[in-house]
Amino acid sequence: MTPDRRPTLQEIHVSCRPGIVHCSSRSLHPFYEIVLRARSDRALCISNWAEPTWVTQYTQTFNEHWIEEGRPSPYEPFPDLPYLKPVFEIMDLKRIVWIEKSRDMMISWACVAYLTLHAMRVAERGVIFQTQKYEKAIDLVNYAKCLYRRQAPWLKDIFPLAKPLDSQPQDRLEFASGGYVLGIPGGADQIRGHHP
Numbered sequence: 001m002t003p004d005r006r007p008t009l010q011e012i013h014v015s016c017r018p019g020i021v022h023c024s025s026r027s028l029h030p031f032y033e034i035v036l037r038a039r040s041d042r043a044l045c046i047s048n049w050a051e052p053t054w055v056t057q058y059t060q061t062f063n064e065h066w067i068e069e070g071r072p073s074p075y076e077p078f079p080d081l082p083y084l085k086p087v088f089e090i091m092d093l094k095r096i097v098w099i100e101k102s103r104d105m106m107i108s109w110a111c112v113a114y115l116t117l118h119a120m121r122v123a124e125r126g127v128i129f130q131t132q133k134y135e136k137a138i139d140l141v142n143y144a145k146c147l148y149r150r151q152a153p154w155l156k157d158i159f160p161l162a163k164p165l166d167s168q169p170q171d172r173l174e175f176a177s178g179g180y181v182l183g184i185p186g187g188a189d190q191i192r193g194h195h196p
Helices: 051-058 084-093 107-121 134-149 153-158 188-192
Strands: 012-017 020-025 034-037 126-131 172-174 180-185
Touching (some): 051 107, 107 134, 126 134, 134 180
Antiparallel strands (some): 012 020, 020 034, 172 180
């Protein structure tokens, strides 16, 4: 099974419940355990999804230094780092997680990937990236947009955007399910304006 290929109906067991179609794979990678939209139901989610799998196998990140590092392309999957799964598991367990800053561990990018996935797959899930400077917040949103743009087309079909990427504001990524990623600058007044 390759990330580019959508599972066939023969590979997926389908059972219906009111409002949703539940598709569970029998012998596929856990990634294919999915709940699809049915009719007008806008709720989207994926269950039994090993969090790092999306970012390490089903989408691509970009590397500004790809030439200097001798990489074949600026786009490639997120490295399958040994601490990535535990970091994602910890973020699932706690509402607030403190991680010491390190430029070598790619933790900021890993957090963007984790949170983008949640905004993408959970209806009405809002994610806010707040940084000291607005430009850095835009960088994080652009990274989220890159992850969305570089995933397989069949995933974009499952998780459609509210409007095309080129039509979205630079500080937002909005999904048709109501989930979103928003970048804002630092300061209590900034976050207060986005509190429910």
